[in-house]
Amino acid sequence: QVQLVESGGGVVQPGGSLRLSCAASGFTLNDYGVHWVRQAPGKGLEWVAFQRFEGSNELYADSVRGRFTISRDNSKNTLYLQMTSLRPDDTAVYYCAKEIGGGYHYLEYWGQGTLVTVSS
Amino acid sequence: DIVLTQSPATLSLSPGERATLSCRATQSISTHLAWYQQKPGQAPRLLIYEASDRATGIPARFSGSGSGTDFTLTISSLEPEDFAFYYCQQRNNWPLTFGGGTKVEIK
Numbered sequence: 001q002v003q004l005v006e007s008g009g010g011v012v013q014p015g016g017s018l019r020l021s022c023a024a025s026g027f028t029l030n031d032y033g034v035h036w037v038r039q040a041p042g043k044g045l046e047w048v049a050f051q052r053f054e055g056s057n058e059l060y061a062d063s064v065r066g067r068f069t070i071s072r073d074n075s076k077n078t079l080y081l082q083m084t085s086l087r088p089d090d091t092a093v094y095y096c097a098k099e100i101g102g103g104y105h106y107l108e109y110w111g112q113g114t115l116v117t118v119s120s
Numbered sequence: 121d122i123v124l125t126q127s128p129a130t131l132s133l134s135p136g137e138r139a140t141l142s143c144r145a146t147q148s149i150s151t152h153l154a155w156y157q158q159k160p161g162q163a164p165r166l167l168i169y170e171a172s173d174r175a176t177g178i179p180a181r182f183s184g185s186g187s188g189t190d191f192t193l194t195i196s197s198l199e200p201e202d203f204a205f206y207y208c209q210q211r212n213n214w215p216l217t218f219g220g221g222t223k224v225e226i227k
Contacts, residue, residue: 107156
């Protein structure tokens with residue numbers, strides 16, 4: 001069955017960097033568009049980044065563009081989010097998610113999330 | 121960016137009652153809208169996509185309708201496990217955006 005497992009969250013100082021990982025199983029990552037979505041404590045959902053199937057065409061929210069990079073390693077079936085210049089308002093649970101397919105940007109499967117806390 | 125406004129913010133109902141949740145977009149998004157359910161400490165779960173198509177494994181008591189700027193999620197008869205947060209999301213334009221959410225709580 002489809003499973004997404006995030007890791008790499010933790011506490012980081014403002015200005016620091018962190019790389020999140022999302023290990024996928026039950027499907028081939030290369031065949032689907034994938035996203036990162038975050039949720040600040042007690043708040044709603046915010047889309048962060050997208051990478052098209054086959055690893056082409058990345059898109060980012062304005063709030064993270066130039067600081068975050070989405071990538072994947074198809075040999076490991078793993079998605080990444082490299083985060084730099086972190087700010088306190090980046091504090092959130094970060095979810096990776098797989099699209100439903102057919103080119104529809106709806107998020108059918110989600111990981112359990114990993115918490116990133118940016119604080120001094 | 122397309123802003124999605126969900127109403128009400130909180131819906132207080134009893135099990136067995138009908139729930140009607142609204143999502144309004146700042147511009148037409150055709151039928152390019154999804155609904156998600158999220159329970160505390162859990163990831164969101166896709167319920168409805170393309171405004172009215174149920175995702176795999178979603179019970180028939182969940183239904184979606186609407187097009188253009190106004191959308192509705194209806195839960196025909198609330199089960200105890202349906203008390204949760206609900207979010208709408210549009211895919212018509214980048215960036216993808218979510219509504220602020222509706223909390224369905226037990227009355």
